[in-house]
Amino acid sequence: MYRGREGQWAFYLHRLSGLGILVFLMLHVANISSAMWGPEVSNALMKFYHQPVFQLGLLLLIAGVLYHGFNGLRIILMDFTSWGVRYQRQLWYGVWVLFVLFYLPFLVKIGGGILGGGHGD
């Protein structure tokens, strides 16, 4: 359909990020819900997830959410406007502009935390 150019990448990344977000969401709900079993269980899990490797994972997750969200808006524009499909490639570059704008604060805050060694107890 897109002859292997930007549109194809947009599609694969959308699918990959969607699957990744779903896996995270399921782990996240299980982790947060564990608070029902009291502070010991909950804090032990939290401490486990505060390790730097999971914070890197979180940076990847946030990237996935922002891409999936903004590319989703691009898909909606393609669906409901008369010009969206014609400009799908330009819209995809727009997705990346929004992505960088929104991702930078997270990258600085969480990335800085990892490098600053402020993780865990």
Add this chain to the structure above:
Amino acid sequence: MAIKSKRYEEARLEASTNLELYWWVFMRISGVVLVFLLIGHMWMNAILTDLNSIDYDYVAKRLSQTTWKIYDLLILGLGLLHGANGLRYVLDDWIRNPSRRFWTKVVLYGLIAFLFVLGSLSLFNHDFGVN
């Protein structure tokens, strides 16, 4: 079959059932809502808060406030439904064997339903003893 069309008019023609068309519409509506809910959620808990300070007390306090109960329930419900339906598109594409596809769906939908119950219990059926 999942709808592949890129325009609403085409999607309506292609939809094999009304249900498939409703899912197509649901993905777009829930998608827009989730973009705002999730950017807000991530901003509050990763930028305005130090991620590493999040512990039981923080969670118990948040899950005890009506605003966040509603906010989180919206993310939980819309997110899991949006994710489950997206997963259905992917499984229909990638798993060719009908019986394997069926059982994969049974297991994964079951897991998703379980997490919805678990999450909503923590939002509405548990007293964290925080005012």
